[in-house]
Amino acid sequence: MNTATHTFSINFPNHSGVETLLTFVKLMLLAWLAIITVVQSTQARATTLVSLTFDDGRNQSAARLLLLNHGMKGTFYVNSDRVGLGAPYLSKAELDVLYADGNEIGGHNIGHVDLATLSDAAQKTAICNDMQQLVNWGYQVRSFAYPFSSTGPTTQSIVAAGCPGVGTYESARAVGGLVNPNSCNGCPWAESLPPANRYYISTNNSIISTTTLATMQGYVLEAENHGGGWVPIVIHNICDSCGSSLSVSPATLDAFLTWLQARQAQGTYVRTIHQVMAGDYGPPPPPPPPSINLLNNPSLELDVNPVNNQADCWQRAGYGTSAFTWTRLNGGGHTPGFAESLQVTARTSGDRKLVQSQGSDTCAPVVTAGKQYVLSGWYTSNIPTGIVAYYKTSAGVWNYWQTSGNFAATSTWAQGSYTTPPVPADATALSFGFYLNNVGTLVTDDYAMFLKQ
Missing domain, CATH: 3.20.20.370 (Glycoside hydrolase/deacetylase)
Structure with a gap:
């Protein structure tokens, strides 16, 4: 009987060819994963x-x-x-x-x-x-x-x-x-x-x-x-x-x-x-700088009821016994337009001041509990003055809150500024202004209130 010997051989790629194949497979997998990642990311970020x-x-x-x-x-x-x-x-x-x-x-x-x-x-x-x-x-x-x-x-x-x-x-x-x-x-x-x-x-x-x-x-x-x-x-x-x-x-x-x-x-x-x-679907622009004045009618220009000759959203306030005169000045302010003059000619007690209206639900700026605010205004005065601040509770009651230190008397326009402590938990609105607590003359203009950053 004749015996035949059959030899089977398998040709393996050389070492270099194996590396090439593995590299190709890896690249394909990475590409596929990248596609999946892009799809998932796009879905997650659907606007x-x-x-x-x-x-x-x-x-x-x-x-x-x-x-x-x-x-x-x-x-x-x-x-x-x-x-x-x-x-x-x-x-x-x-x-x-x-x-x-x-x-x-x-x-x-x-x-x-x-x-x-x-x-x-x-x-x-x-x-x-x-x-x-x-x-x-x-x-x-x-x-x-x-x-x-x-x-x-x-x-x-x-x-x-x-x-x-x-x-x-x-x-x-x-x-x-x-x-x-x-x-x-x-x-x-x-x-x-x-x-x-x-x-x-x-x-x-x-x-x-x-x-x-x-x-x-x-x-x-x-x-x-x-x-x-x-x-x-x-x-x-x-x-x-x-x-x-x-x-x-x-x-x-x-x-x-x-x-x-x-x-x-x-x-x-x-x-x-x-x-x-307008098709504005993208990310928002950077937030504006912290320079937005929270006050209504801050420069005292608006007066829709000229009979009272008083700036809208402001009230002439005070307590105690004194003789005084309020004047709405048309000209002579810190900036062109109107300003407010207060002259106290006699005083026994108390003070006088111009503050944001406390009798309106829409004039005094709303505040957030725990936040601090920067209060300011421009003034001339022949005696020292300062800023006094009040806050409104959730029950609608106005309370005295803070008084700044004295601002020096000045015959030229100067800015007085005061940073409040954190607003009380029960506060919903704030009202402030410059005061006179002695005989003298005070002119104010261009008030501002900023959220402290």
């Missing part, structure tokens, strides 16, 4: 925009400082005919300061009327007369909100058509249309970017007194978890126990804004309505 919107201009004096403290801007939809009517409405001076801070002022129609109940002509009048007044006040007005979130068959087209010779609204916000607790199942988690219908922007339900911080946070988190988008928050009154169910406490709103600040790392940013409509 979510939050717009803080404030309707009706009622009980919203606290909004300014809360927004400033968190480096945020809001959109304030106001009925122009109600501005300056007195509490609880915003004053014109407050609206001017909000606008100067970079907040957006939007229209809400004359009289807060239900547009769906009006004729086309009446709707246009209510919308355009409101816009005309806001424009006359010097505001750029681009955004509108429907009172009661109510529209008729032609309302959206009337808003979109604009106001000839005045301007055109680029958007209009409703209320509702996004998912809410116990309602609107199946609705979107967020408005799309850009919105599908710019003249009917959807929101979650209005914030009410029973809306918890967790619910407000949930609106944002659900949007983040479902691919991002736009979450306009609808706020009316900012107050504790102010008799309206459409309200949020300042403490809850402050906590929400603090939480929102930390969401920037997740790609969530706060933008005004106009900023979103």
